[in-house]
Amino acid sequence: MRAVLAEDLFLLRDGLVRLLEAHDFEIAAAVEDAPALLRALIEYHPDVAIVDVRLPPTLTDDGLRAALEARRQIPGLPVLVLSQYVEQLYARELLADQEGGVGYLLKDRVFNDDQFIDAIRTVAGGGTVMDPEVVAKLLGRRSRDEPMARLTAREREVLELMAEGRSNSAIAQRLFISEKAVGKHSTSIFAKLDLAPSTDDNRRVLAVLAFLNA
């Protein structure tokens, strides 16, 4: 799997390159600013990009904006965005094109390398991975909003874990239920959110999006 990496801090960039190479990723480019990131994404069209939000030149949200621009030019280009803090606003911007293949995680998650590598693979496969902090913030509010109110407590739990990018088997393990039960819950979630039958991956993305927009 070919990856492009954008991180301005040398040590962290170097560490990420090593980590990815240890997990059999091929690093097409490891860049340190937003213009170089955009060029690399367009030129190499990688299987996945791992991008720090905060990049030169302005050291604000240049990385995010470069990633969004690259996805405008190459729809669905898988991008995992890392940040010191998470904002629902940025999560929505990433999800807005409904193409999937996006992740948004706190930088701290890098240090749990199994989960981090899992997240990269999920994003590369077209899935969505939202940081548990984004998901947790959503729970604090608006649970009475339609159509989310139609979901049972259990279905909401399944949807939350789906938003964090967990697979059906991982969700089953977390909730101590069978994978078949997770499948049934997801079918019910899709129906209640009026998501027409399509590929399961695409409906997961749309369900997560509905959750974020609730």
Add this chain to the structure above:
Amino acid sequence: MNLRAVERLIPTSPQAAIALVGEARETSSRALTELRDLVRGIYPPVLADRGLGDAIRALALDTALRTETDIELPGRLEAPVESACYFAVAEALANAVKHSGARLVQVRIRHSVSRPASRARLRAPRSPGLLRITVTDDGTGGADPARGSGLAGIERRLGTFDGILAVSSPPGGPTMIVMEVPCALSSPRTSSC
């Protein structure tokens, strides 16, 4: 402290050491979360990155009440003004959540250059422009700057920049809070990507 204990435990009881390391990791991740919240309380990152408009949009998303935004701000304000206005709106939203019993809050932000309100014009004859923020909720009303310390705090904060606060909140509602601050809008920050 935990890490010191781990150092001691490693040779004798590695199992206990592993448990302690797990605990230490949790503590440090909790500390990071707290630090992040603290920073957000002093100078929110989105405010620094994107300016007042998107910072208020982000705030609306995090508010426990349904909050609609209608914001037109084609540029950035001076950082201290941005910050004062952000926390003023945050306070107004927090009041709405806590006291109003409202089901919907609306935040409207506009900046005008041509026709500043009369009071502002008196204070600043050649006004660089006027920022006007309106926070409206459909709650039960009864908000009073003379009684609530929150609204008085907003008034003080905005006063630093010659800004004013007006509250209309009859019993039974609705509550409308208007804030006006004379200030200039810079051209939008240009981006290289």
